[in-house]
Amino acid sequence: xxxxxxxxxxxxxxxxxxxxxxxxxxxxxxxxxxxxxxxxxxxxxxxxxxxxxxxxxxxxxxxxxxxxxxxxxxxxxxxxxxxxxxxxxxxxxxxxxxxxxxxxxxxxxxxxxxxxxxxxxxxxxxxxxxxxxxxxxxxxxxxxxxxxxxxxxxxxxxxxxxxxxxxxxxxxxxxxxxxxxxxxxxxxxxxxxxxxxxxxxxxxxxxxxxxxxxxxxxxxxxxxxxxxxxxxxxxxxxxxxxxxxxxxxxxxxxxxxxxxxxxxxxxxxxxx
Amino acid sequence: xxxxxxxxxxxxxxxxxxxxxxxxxxxxxxxxxxxxxxxxxxxxxxxxxxxxxxxxxxxxxxxxxxxxxxxxxxxxxxxxxxxxxxxxxxxxxxxxxxxxxxxxxxxxxxxxxxxxxxxxxxxxxxxxxxxxxxxxxxxxxxxxxxxxxxxxxxxxxxxxxxxxxxxxxxxxxxxxxxxxxxxxxxxxxxxxxxxxxxxxxxxxxxxxxxxxxxxxxxxxxxxxxxxxxxxxxxxxxxxxxxxxxxxxxxxxxxxxxxxxxxxxxxxxxxxx
Numbered sequence: 001x002x003x004x005x006x007x008x009x010x011x012x013x014x015x016x017x018x019x020x021x022x023x024x025x026x027x028x029x030x031x032x033x034x035x036x037x038x039x040x041x042x043x044x045x046x047x048x049x050x051x052x053x054x055x056x057x058x059x060x061x062x063x064x065x066x067x068x069x070x071x072x073x074x075x076x077x078x079x080x081x082x083x084x085x086x087x088x089x090x091x092x093x094x095x096x097x098x099x100x101x102x103x104x105x106x107x108x109x110x111x112x113x114x115x116x117x118x119x120x121x122x123x124x125x126x127x128x129x130x131x132x133x134x135x136x137x138x139x140x141x142x143x144x145x146x147x148x149x150x151x152x153x154x155x156x157x158x159x160x161x162x163x164x165x166x167x168x169x170x171x172x173x174x175x176x177x178x179x180x181x182x183x184x185x186x187x188x189x190x191x192x193x194x195x196x197x198x199x200x201x202x203x204x205x206x207x208x209x210x211x212x213x214x215x216x217x218x219x220x221x222x223x224x225x226x227x228x229x230x231x232x233x234x235x236x237x238x239x240x241x242x243x244x245x246x247x248x249x250x251x252x253x254x255x256x257x258x259x260x261x262x263x264x265x266x267x268x269x270x271x272x
Numbered sequence: 273x274x275x276x277x278x279x280x281x282x283x284x285x286x287x288x289x290x291x292x293x294x295x296x297x298x299x300x301x302x303x304x305x306x307x308x309x310x311x312x313x314x315x316x317x318x319x320x321x322x323x324x325x326x327x328x329x330x331x332x333x334x335x336x337x338x339x340x341x342x343x344x345x346x347x348x349x350x351x352x353x354x355x356x357x358x359x360x361x362x363x364x365x366x367x368x369x370x371x372x373x374x375x376x377x378x379x380x381x382x383x384x385x386x387x388x389x390x391x392x393x394x395x396x397x398x399x400x401x402x403x404x405x406x407x408x409x410x411x412x413x414x415x416x417x418x419x420x421x422x423x424x425x426x427x428x429x430x431x432x433x434x435x436x437x438x439x440x441x442x443x444x445x446x447x448x449x450x451x452x453x454x455x456x457x458x459x460x461x462x463x464x465x466x467x468x469x470x471x472x473x474x475x476x477x478x479x480x481x482x483x484x485x486x487x488x489x490x491x492x493x494x495x496x497x498x499x500x501x502x503x504x505x506x507x508x509x510x511x512x513x514x515x516x517x518x519x520x521x522x523x524x525x526x527x528x529x530x531x532x533x534x535x536x537x538x539x540x541x542x543x544x
Contacts, residue, residue, distance in 0.1 A: 045315045056383075085534060104349070261343070267525075
């Protein structure tokens with residue numbers, strides 16, 4: 001989620017002291033510095049690689065509907081002996097990371113997240129049928145509990161991904177799905193779910209296959225405002241989650257290691 | 273390797289038809305389209321993550337000694353409710369990929385490399401002691417054979433990394449190690465080695481912990497001109513290879529999935 005179109009509501013929400021105190025409270029026990037260093041209880045193994053990354057190009061759809069990536073050829077084989085481009089990138093575009101510092105003054109930037117926080121057991125929650133019926137669907141704590149009934153309790157330091165099937169809309173207006181008033185309609189996590197994952201589980205990262213951790217019509221951005229200030233990261237705009245098993249895969253988040261980055265385009269794989 | 277300081281020699285080399293024909297010949301049997309789809313013969317497993325990526329910042333040393341990355345804050349918590357930066361990046365900077373298209377007119381760009389070509393068995397060749405004595409050291413086919421004597425034949429579709437220990441110089445002038453005439457002195461692969469890995473083995477990627485696949489004083493860029501036109505990729509500026517076992521780890525190359533990229537900053541991990 002990013003840039004144009006929502007900073008007024010975020011500022012309004014930030015100024016509601018009660019809400020923000022609540023969010024900080026939820027995160028306090030899991031502040032970035034207090035996060036357990038993820039350690040693997042047992043060896044992870046895999047036989048195949050699933051690319052969870054969309055190809056990024058200048059017309060990739062964005063939250064604010066403004067271009068956020070430019071690629072300019074500055075050296076060429078014909079003239080210079082080799083090809084080189086210059087990129088201009090507004091960080092939150094494409095399949096990308098939201099680092100804690102995106103929504104917090106002193107939160108960890110993308111480069112400060114340790115590698116061990118970016119390679120995690122992956123739980124994929126399938127809400128595609130629900131999202132098909134209701135594009136504003138929000139993944140609930142009950143969806144998490146249903147996954148746990150089938151697959152066992154979420155492992156500590158897991159990454160939880162919402163598979164809403166929305167990646168298939170990436171080349172069409174349905175990806176933003178804006179109505180006549182400009183309000184977008186796509187699925188996301190419910191604010192109660194990010195609080196649940198912070199308070200009741202010890203999850204490290206969340207992933208959506210849409211433009212925002214919060215669903216399209218969100219006015220309070222509660223998921224962003226609870227999850228990121230708690231020292232956690234999110235991935236927006238993931239692809240191919242439908243190819244992943246519900247449990248047993250490992251997500252590898254090739255996030256940007258650029259000093260001070262608040263997130264940015266990432267290469268994300270699942271090893272299954 | 274990139275940008276200023278070498279395009280004249282590359283052009284000169286490209287115009288030497290005999291050499292280029294030789295390079296194309298070496299690559300022909302392994303052209304990008306003819307590369308075997310890497311498949312895992314057996315499950316890979318791991319218990320720890322090693323970050324092979326340096327933190328990229330505006331003053332990161334570059335081949336041409338010119339700044340190639342700029343980070344500008346364009347939105348802030350205080351004013352806008354959240355933080356966002358704009359990046360301007362010349363592709364070949366930091367820990368980064370050289371895609372085939374960096375040195376070929378019709379070679380695969382970074383986004384066109386399949387995920388399965390970016391997650392590979394990692395062989396780490398330790399030449400740190402040799403590089404300590406001779407900063408112009410070039411990793412030879414004999415170094416590969418010595419590794420094989422101890423570890424068995426290089427697996428098909430492997431990635432071969434040169435650990436010269438040069439990553440420890442990254443914050444100092446020793447990383448470029450330019451002499452009074454501006455000629456750089458750091459280790460790289462020998463041109464005979466890239467030909468050996470193409471003709472005698474079926475290796476998919478190579479990695480160096482220095483600024484170029486070719487060693488610092490190279491005038492013919494033979495490694496670039498044999499390896500990349502054969503549909504292979506390279507990683508330059510890797511970190512922490514000394515923490516990897518010589519065999520048994522898996523490299524995960526989080527290369528940029530930006531349309532038409534000739535390579536670029538990548539997040540690279542070893543899973544061991």
